[in-house]
Amino acid sequence: DAGITQSPRHKVTETGTPVTLRCHQTENHRYMYWYRQDPGHGLRLIHYSYGVKDTDKGEVSDGYSVSRSKTEDFLLTLESATSSQTSVYFCAISSGLAGGTYEQYFGPGTRLTVT
């Protein structure tokens, strides 16, 4: 597995509380992504980053924000968690090298439950 870790691996939180999930990579890859996975919906992109302090929205970005202050870390924040954000969250990385290196490698995931 590529050098990707996610923390925490499991979290239970209450509706309305803020939550931050962390993705850490040791591969020095340029691109980092946050996905959520829900039954019947597959994997959907929330936000992605193409460099330090460079981020953009994905398909399902409402209710989420991200930050990337260092190459190795990409944070996903739920400002005020809702039950609809109960999901498994995966981080992914991609080198994005010149010549079109597109392979994405996934972290182990974080299971978030909002009660």
Added chain:
Amino acid sequence: GENVEQHPSTLSVQEGDSAVIKCTYSDSASNYFPWYKQELGKRPQLIIDIRSNVGEKKDQRIAVTLNKTAKHFSLHITETQPEDSAVYFCAAILNNAGNMLTFGGGTRLMVKP
């Protein structure tokens, strides 16, 4: 944006048989098509991929074919084994700055011993 549809949603085969999973995509500008395998409770793992300038790629028992005219691509697994049982996802990427993948809905493959 891109839209990827995947069929079937579930597939049951006997050990030793072949399995085929098909995906269609909407944007003719898409140029990279990976396949991921996800075992229960685990992360998606990249198993094979193909670029738009190639029609077929093989890696041991798995192969992927791409038909750019029809905008569809397929995963072929031969001589299936119980350890092939998992959920398989196809995806497509547009050649843009974000290298964003759009995933299909997944196929649950069950290989019966």
